[in-house]
Amino acid sequence: MSAHSQxxxxxxxxxNLARLGWVAxxxxxxxxxxxxxxxxxxxxxxxxxxxxxxxxxxxxxxERWKLLVENLIETVEIAIIASAFGITLSLPIGLMSARNLxxxxxxxxxxxxxxxxxxxxxxIFAILFVKAVGFGPxxxxxxxxxxxxxxxxxxxxxxIEEISLKPVEACKAAGAPFLSVLIYAVLPQVLNRFIGxxxxxxxxxxxxxxxxxxxxxxxxxxxxxxxxxxxxYDFLCTILLSIIGLIMISEYLAVKVKAVFNx
Amino acid sequence: MTDQHYEWERFxxxxxxxxxxxxxxIAIGFMLSLRTVxxxxxxxxxxxxxxxxxxxxxxxxDTGSYAVNIHDALxxxxxxxxxxxxxxxxLALPVGLMSAKNITRIPALxxxxxxxxxxxxxxxxxxxxxxxxxxxxPGALAGTVAIxxxxxxxxxxxxxxxxxxxxxGPIEALKAAGAPWTSIFLKxxxxxxxxxxxxxxxxxxxxxxRExxxxxxxxxxxxxxxxxxxxNLFRWDEVSLILLCIFAVVIAAEIxxxxxRERII
Numbered sequence: 001m002s003a004h005s006q007x008x009x010x011x012x013x014x015x016n017l018a019r020l021g022w023v024a025x026x027x028x029x030x031x032x033x034x035x036x037x038x039x040x041x042x043x044x045x046x047x048x049x050x051x052x053x054x055x056x057x058x059x060x061x062x063e064r065w066k067l068l069v070e071n072l073i074e075t076v077e078i079a080i081i082a083s084a085f086g087i088t089l090s091l092p093i094g095l096m097s098a099r100n101l102x103x104x105x106x107x108x109x110x111x112x113x114x115x116x117x118x119x120x121x122x123x124i125f126a127i128l129f130v131k132a133v134g135f136g137p138x139x140x141x142x143x144x145x146x147x148x149x150x151x152x153x154x155x156x157x158x159x160i161e162e163i164s165l166k167p168v169e170a171c172k173a174a175g176a177p178f179l180s181v182l183i184y185a186v187l188p189q190v191l192n193r194f195i196g197x198x199x200x201x202x203x204x205x206x207x208x209x210x211x212x213x214x215x216x217x218x219x220x221x222x223x224x225x226x227x228x229x230x231x232x233y234d235f236l237c238t239i240l241l242s243i244i245g246l247i248m249i250s251e252y253l254a255v256k257v258k259a260v261f262n263x
Numbered sequence: 264m265t266d267q268h269y270e271w272e273r274f275x276x277x278x279x280x281x282x283x284x285x286x287x288x289i290a291i292g293f294m295l296s297l298r299t300v301x302x303x304x305x306x307x308x309x310x311x312x313x314x315x316x317x318x319x320x321x322x323x324x325d326t327g328s329y330a331v332n333i334h335d336a337l338x339x340x341x342x343x344x345x346x347x348x349x350x351x352x353x354l355a356l357p358v359g360l361m362s363a364k365n366i367t368r369i370p371a372l373x374x375x376x377x378x379x380x381x382x383x384x385x386x387x388x389x390x391x392x393x394x395x396x397x398x399x400x401p402g403a404l405a406g407t408v409a410i411x412x413x414x415x416x417x418x419x420x421x422x423x424x425x426x427x428x429x430x431x432g433p434i435e436a437l438k439a440a441g442a443p444w445t446s447i448f449l450k451x452x453x454x455x456x457x458x459x460x461x462x463x464x465x466x467x468x469x470x471x472x473r474e475x476x477x478x479x480x481x482x483x484x485x486x487x488x489x490x491x492x493x494x495n496l497f498r499w500d501e502v503s504l505i506l507l508c509i510f511a512v513v514i515a516a517e518i519x520x521x522x523x524r525e526r527i528i
Contacts, residue, residue, distance in 0.1 A: 046404065243386065
């Protein structure tokens, strides 16, 4: 009887390695908290400040709605132009970096471009472009073009590398030139995913174009940072609310566009 | 026998109209934006020479400043990313549970959770950092909380989706056996969402390393503070070294995440 029960497998065996991992995580947390000088007192003090801050933010101040609307329009314009150029450019770059279609001499440069675009946060690009082309929406547009190439280029290249090669071989066997192979054998397989990436990137560009203004690259971010520095917290609240509203609208539109193309 | 012809069409007229409307909308939006956005062409013409000038000033990087200004700031950045990710997971778990329709069966709560997730994602990490610098004062605490709040949307959304995809079989079995709520979660849901959970954690940590390298620009700690100082002092050779260091850390984090993912998933 007892011999029989010992041969049964335990339903939830203890995993010592996982336990060790949790302990290591706890140790790291304590180390990091002390290294960053984060203490409970500071946190509680901050909560008091936070309550005061919120009190000054509410009610939101809609007096300067004209400035707000102008900035919102500029933000949307930056996002639209940057998405149009960025998505268009990332199509050939993504194609070029797909290892199953292109020879090594084409994939290496394309992959380097994508890697450089991806490696830095958009804000860092924004700083450099503000120095290069001056303050204003141009720097923001250039920044977001780079960000779009980095993101969609990579995903698109991965999507192409996952395609079935049978239609490609069929086209080649029938003697189709390279461009026809791309249009009739490769693109139909990845078009839906590309539209998905493109709508996502438009959304991401919209979010980021609200932020590049903080370093002077146009859009609502500049006004937001100025309001923060002048302690206009009630106007800050208005700007935040309008940003959230804008993003919600663009997310809703992205879902609608995807639904149209996915059936 | 009728000799009626059938035309096979891939899309219905309504679908074609919808597609056409979208293309038209994109074209109009693009044209309007190009016409009204304020771009000064003169600035664009001399951009290549300006960028060339910038790179000339950046080279060679000032390697001597690494030990003085950069090393500690880099470690601080990594700590902010790590702690911020943990804070995000802690906060995202209840929101994720609340947003999953198969766990929380109250539509109002689902809706409320979605609102939290969207708000967290719409506010950029730099903007969160500005807000928390106002609350906690400049420093790493503000940065950590900002990274955490920014990540709730991402982690919560993906966790909610993972929970909604759970197989209800084991859950029903546990419920039928009279298991308490904690056991249902730990033994029914957790094993099913664990791979997704670790994937989300790693992915978000990788993103947070990038994000925490710039939040210092608004005073929220990390390498961004060093970058901001160097930029304000026009010490371009130090700026280039900082950029190279950020690049190295970001690439290292990405390689690490890829290796761990291969091991555990």
